[in-house]
Amino acid sequence: MRGVKKENLPTKICIVCKRPFAWRKKWERHWDEVKYCSDACRGKKAAPNLTTKARRHE
Numbered sequence: 001m002r003g004v005k006k007e008n009l010p011t012k013i014c015i016v017c018k019r020p021f022a023w024r025k026k027w028e029r030h031w032d033e034v035k036y037c038s039d040a041c042r043g044k045k046a047a048p049n050l051t052t053k054a055r056r057h058e
């Protein structure tokens with residue numbers, strides 16, 4: 001990463017926690033598709049169908 005400063009990395013907003021996160025090497029091949037800052041957020045991703053089903057049982 002010679003010559004690449006951290007502040008020059010592209011960033012996105014995580015759709016789960018709404019926090020900005022920076023480009024990571026592991027995402028270099030699919031950065032356009034990355035929506036979550038971490039695996040934890042990916043696991044918590046918004047699931048409207050599941051939420052609807054859960055509410056029906058209440």
Ligand SMILES: [Zn+2]
Pocket residue numbers: 014015016017018019036037038041
């Ligand atoms: Zn997140």
